[in-house]
Amino acid sequence: MSDEEIHRGLEDIVVGETNLSYIDGQQGELVIGGYPLSELATNATFEETLFLLYNDDLPTEAELEDFSSELAQYRSVPEGTMDVVRAAAVAESSPMDTLRMATASLSLDMDGEEPHRDTLVLVSRLPTIVAAYWRLRDGDEPVAPREDLSHAANYLYMLTGEEPDPAEVRGLETYLNTVVDHGFNASTFTGRTIVSTDSDLYSAVTGAIGALKGPLHGGAPGPVLDMLLEIQASGDVEGYIRETLESGERLMGFGHRVYEVRDPRAEVLSTAAETFYEAGGDSAFFELAMAVEDASVDLLAEYKPGLNLETNVEFYTAVLLHGAGIPKALFTPTFAIARAGGWTAHCLQQLDDNRLIRPRASYVGERDRTWTPLEDRQ
Numbered sequence: 001m002s003d004e005e006i007h008r009g010l011e012d013i014v015v016g017e018t019n020l021s022y023i024d025g026q027q028g029e030l031v032i033g034g035y036p037l038s039e040l041a042t043n044a045t046f047e048e049t050l051f052l053l054y055n056d057d058l059p060t061e062a063e064l065e066d067f068s069s070e071l072a073q074y075r076s077v078p079e080g081t082m083d084v085v086r087a088a089a090v091a092e093s094s095p096m097d098t099l100r101m102a103t104a105s106l107s108l109d110m111d112g113e114e115p116h117r118d119t120l121v122l123v124s125r126l127p128t129i130v131a132a133y134w135r136l137r138d139g140d141e142p143v144a145p146r147e148d149l150s151h152a153a154n155y156l157y158m159l160t161g162e163e164p165d166p167a168e169v170r171g172l173e174t175y176l177n178t179v180v181d182h183g184f185n186a187s188t189f190t191g192r193t194i195v196s197t198d199s200d201l202y203s204a205v206t207g208a209i210g211a212l213k214g215p216l217h218g219g220a221p222g223p224v225l226d227m228l229l230e231i232q233a234s235g236d237v238e239g240y241i242r243e244t245l246e247s248g249e250r251l252m253g254f255g256h257r258v259y260e261v262r263d264p265r266a267e268v269l270s271t272a273a274e275t276f277y278e279a280g281g282d283s284a285f286f287e288l289a290m291a292v293e294d295a296s297v298d299l300l301a302e303y304k305p306g307l308n309l310e311t312n313v314e315f316y317t318a319v320l321l322h323g324a325g326i327p328k329a330l331f332t333p334t335f336a337i338a339r340a341g342g343w344t345a346h347c348l349q350q351l352d353d354n355r356l357i358r359p360r361a362s363y364v365g366e367r368d369r370t371w372t373p374l375e376d377r378q
């Protein structure tokens with residue numbers, strides 16, 4: 001064994017600077033583009049948040065209008081990309097596999113040589129791919145995007161073919177803003193690593209989607225919804241949680257590598273979910289979620305004392321997206337639609353002050369073997 005110090009998983013290693021988001025895991029603080037999350041997430045449209053990340057400033061009214069129409073003009077995808085989505089729907093590929101394959105094909109009509117334009121193309125087209133896949137999988141034809149709707153409203157429109165309710169749009173925008181960026185997480189770092197070789201944004205976002213797909217990164221909100229629906233059906237909150245913990249399973253939506261207190265994103269999303277369900281006149285599902293959260297935190301303290309296992313972002317993601325009409329299978333692709341803002345902003349930042357990302361490994365293999373011809377090997 002070498003005596004070099006090894007930082008497995010790069011945990012706690014600072015590898016660059018960013019002004020996009022700041023995380024304090026002990027205080028439960030998240031700042032995006034200089035704004036506390038709670039302030040930005042509930043007030044901004046997703047277009048305003050994107051502009052903030054790309055320009056380090058909120059847009060004026062005229063700038064927002066220009067930016068929104070520039071973004072909206074790229075929504076239609078090339079025919080070849082639609083062919084990929086159709087093939088994926090026929091093959092019953094998973095939504096994230098489909099998104100990864102179709103995103104790679106977006107360079108069919110773009111050369112990848114204009115990073116600022118490619119950023120907008122990618123952010124603009126991800127919802128079109130996800131919505132087309134969802135409709136084709138259900139045996140329906142895709143709904144063409146509309147340029148007159150906001151990014152969030154157009155995504156909901158392409159899923160159903162109907163103009164969404166403003167409360168659903170606001171709920172989705174709050175979610176998109178909440179998860180748009182989160183430091184050097186695995187998918188963002190993947191994207192930065194790819195562009196650090198002077199590769200292009202299509203390759204970077206395709207790689208980032210591959211990283212986000214893994215259950216250790218973007219896959220928990222679906223199981224949270226399953227848990228809530230199961231508890232809703234049985235009516236036994238405490239019994240379900242005790243049984244899960246006694247069988248040694250993890251409670252989905254609780255615990256976090258960085259946060260030692262309640263995830264600030266859970267705070268923002270629970271408030272947004274409460275407003276959303278109250279506006280719809282039926283808060284029963286939200287109240288059930290609150291009861292599950294309270295009982296889970298108490299029982300985690302009982303079964304896992306001293307670990308401070310608190311609610312993470314995925315818990316209220318499930319509650320809010322379910323309410324806003326996003327199908328469970330699309331929770332992670334919708335996360336990708338949001339995080340594409342952070343990925344592309346980080347890629348632009350990397351390109352602005354690039355240094356090839358190239359860590360070293362500690363070699364633990366042999367060094368003085370002698371070659372054995374094939375016929376002499378045992």
Ligand code: COA
Nearest residue numbers: 220249250251252253254255256257304307309312313314
């Ligand atoms: N339910 C029950 N126990 C949990 C738990 C949970 N949700 N999260 C962590 N633990 C326990 C582990 O069992 C372990 O206990 P032990 O020491 O008695 O074996 C201890 O806490 C430490 O777990 P570890 O996996 O080392 O912590 P981590 O920091 O790597 O885990 C997560 C972070 C998010 C992976 C983890 O909390 C988890 O799996 N949560 C559930 C899935 C989820 O909600 N993911 C979305 C994250 S945003």
